[in-house]
Amino acid sequence: MRHRTVRDVMTTDVVTVRVGTPAKDVAEQLDRHRISGVPVLDEAGHVAGVVTATDLLHKITYQEDGDEWPRFLRRHRVDREKAHGTTANDLMTSPATTIGPDASIVEAATVLESGGVKRLPVVDVVGALVGIVSRADLVKVFTRPDHQIRDEIVTDVVERALLLPPAAITVDVTEGVVTLRGHLERRSEAVLAAALARRVDGVVRVVDELGYLNDDTRYVYA
Structure with missing residues (x-):
């Protein structure tokens, strides 16, 4: 099973x-x-930071700000400094949060979410910019056609991972929602089938209607 990587969805x-x-x-x-944001490159073409529209808005926010108390808060001090900046170097947030092209889209989504950013510069092993990936790029994964999702589950999950014939599990996909039906020999196979199906890119939800003859997991779950 091959997960899409940043390279597959990034803008070059x-x-x-x-x-x-x-x-x-x-x-x-x-x-x-x-x-709403742009990578800032240094003389070597490496990503030195990122400037966003928010960074530029500080020039308006603090233009006539006479209140002295915010200067005691680090965040306000940084924002005030950016408000007086004249170049990208003055305005940018540095170091930039970046990601590699071979990172999975799951990793990219995690970095975007944890960092509270909308886009990530994509850099190679020497730090050179090769692309950019945004939240919108990652969302495109959920636009995969249902037939592609179904084919991947049948081939990669049923046949390759579980070593079962394609007809062993009926796979229906409607608007990204996967329904698994069938009767397998062991409960562990049914559990694994559902778990692996959930990991297929583009799957919104898995409806597990699989049955089994023998519960070979009862000692594990007891």
Whole structure:
């Protein structure tokens, strides 16, 4: 069973800026391409950081801010410093959270969720930018056609993993919801079939209607 990787879903035509790019030019790039963030590259072409629309908005938020108390909070101090920045280097969040092209989409989703970011620069082993992956790119996995999901479950789960004939389990897929039906020899086979089906990319939910003759797991679950 092959899980999709970041390489399969990432965008390779990436809009970037350099560390010395003026703040106004960064804003123009975001506006022109209708994006909310852009990787910042150093002289070697490595990702030095990321500038987002939020970073630029600090220039408005703190433009006439006369309140002194926020300066005692680190977050506000950083935001104030960005508000006075003139280049991408001043505005960017660094170091950038990145990911490799061969990471699974599950790993990418975990990093995006835990980091609270919308996109990840994708870098190779030497740190050079090779693409970018967003939450929207990962969501595309759930647009896989039902017949592709069904074929993968039959081939990779039923035949290869369980070593059963295709007809041993009836696999129905409707809008990503997988229903498994059949009567297997052992309960462990039924449990494994459902577990593996859930791991197939694009599966929304698995409805397990599998039966079995022998419960070979009763000692495990006792």
